[in-house]
Amino acid sequence: MKAETWTIVGVGIFFGLVSPIYWLLTNDWTGTTALVMTFLLCALLGFYLGVVANQIPGRPEDRSDGEIADGAGELGFFPPYSWWPLFTAAALAVVVLGVVFGWWLFIIGSGILGVMVVGWVFEYYRGIHAH
The missing domain is CATH 1.10.287 (Helix Hairpins)
Structure with a gap:
């Protein structure tokens, strides 16, 4: 989950940098609030993914020498159709x-x-x- 964590953190950094610039250029409360809330959401999700990534040792996706076959096996229960x-x-x-x-x-x-x-x-x- 390290790749997922850094992707979300990178997006959060972008929104964190864009928010004050947007406020200075437009003085728009609505857009600035939306950008700040998006930054906070990315920070929350990035923190969560980082904590979960530390709890899961050795995922094949996180290793540079990982092979496709390393991730083989049962991945979990996926429900069939449901009304x-x-x-x-x-x-x-x-x-x-x-x-x-x-x-x-x-x-x-x-x-x-x-x-x-x-x-x-x-x-x-x-x-x-x-x-």
Whole structure:
């Protein structure tokens, strides 16, 4: 993750240098705030990637003598298709529309959203994809 860390840190340095220059040239609060927030986001992500890179010893991607075959093997669990994200998004849309049209719709949507989130979280404990 060292390459990822330095990429994000480099982008953060760019935004950190551009932010005051942009402010001096335009006196625009909105753009300057966006640039500063982007710099802070890059700093946070770069810090996180740096900490995680120190916790993972010897990734083949980080070694100069690393081979493609060194990274072979099981990489993790990748879920198959799932309908739960679609229904969760639809329930969230009902919740947001409930804020606009009435609290009764918000309450109904919140109940449906709760069921959808629980279904999505526990999807791999039941049924065809259980393990």
